[in-house]
Amino acid sequence: MGAGHGHKLHYHGHSVVHRAPAHLKILTLLAFMLVVVATPRDWYAAYAVYLGVIAVVVAISTVPPTYILKRTVVEVPFLVFALLLPFVAEGPKTEVLGLTVSQHGLEAGVALVVKGTLGVLASLTLAATTEPQELLAGLERLRMPSQLVQIMSFMVRYLDVVTGEMQRMKVARESRGFTARNPRHWPILARSAGALFIRSYERGERVHLAMLSRGYTGRMPPK
Incomplete structure (x- = not known):
């Protein structure tokens, strides 16, 4: 891969999470996202557990939470789309804060925000604890x-x-x-x-x- 190239998403550290093999972290992220996507949209307690798991991993990695939270700005386009869903989707209507919106669109928008935020936080945690060269080597090891x-x-x-x-x-x-x-x-x-x-x-x-x-x-x- 040549000489080392740092990246603005990576946070230098020597924690257990930093030292874990990159291919195992990639597989863990993939499994985590499959579980999140497969979780029914109204299982909010499960989503709270998933968020807690991410918080524990971040705490173990010693990466400052603000370091990751500031980089969640990448999610803004998805949030805008999620906010529009209740107004453009069809189906039964309901009222929220005096506004008439689609119930199906509202549920889909909330699910998109929750699942998307969990995915972004998990991905940023991986990027913060793994050098880009290690990720590439891990993908090679996974036969990409x-x-x-x-x-x-x-x-x-x-x-x-x-x-x-x-x-x-x-x-x-x-x-x-x-x-x-x-x-x-x-x-x-x-x-x-x-x-x-x-x-x-x-x-x-x-x-x-x-x-x-x-x-x-x-x-x-x-x-």
């Missing part, structure tokens, strides 16, 4: 197709590169007096996103050609 592992490996390697390029483009715009303040500026941001995509694609092409020139045949050389 080699090329998929390689794609994820390059994604991890070049995530910071693409982020840095995006930051430089932002500085360039601001140095020319541009500040996105209203929807009229969205076309400029869209063109910037398109330029970033093209630059990233071209960089990927150059990297691939460089690999081929060094004898790459679809498999990474042994360590």
Whole structure:
């Protein structure tokens, strides 16, 4: 996998959870999520138990809870969708806080929030206690197709590169007096996103050609 590359989601530590084999943690997360998804939506006591299990794992890992909670912002799009479900779904109606909403949509929205939040917390706990290279090695050990592992490996390697390029483009715009303040500026941001995509694609092409020139045949050389 090459040299080590840290990640902003990882929290350095030496707990039992940190030292556990990555492939076992991946299997545990998968089993946990299967149980959460299979749990009936109205078994709220079971969901409380699942949350307690995550809290215990986080406590053992010594990762600060705020470190994980701040990163749950990734769930916001799902929360917005869950909030819309009671208003767009069909079926029997019920009243909540003076609003008439779909009962089925309300139940589905609550289930989505609960199960989605548990999944995000569990995934963030795995990411906080496992280096990206360890996760990739664990996936290899679980016999995931080699090329998929390689794609994820390059994604991890070049995530910071693409982020840095995006930051430089932002500085360039601001140095020319541009500040996105209203929807009229969205076309400029869209063109910037398109330029970033093209630059990233071209960089990927150059990297691939460089690999081929060094004898790459679809498999990474042994360590």
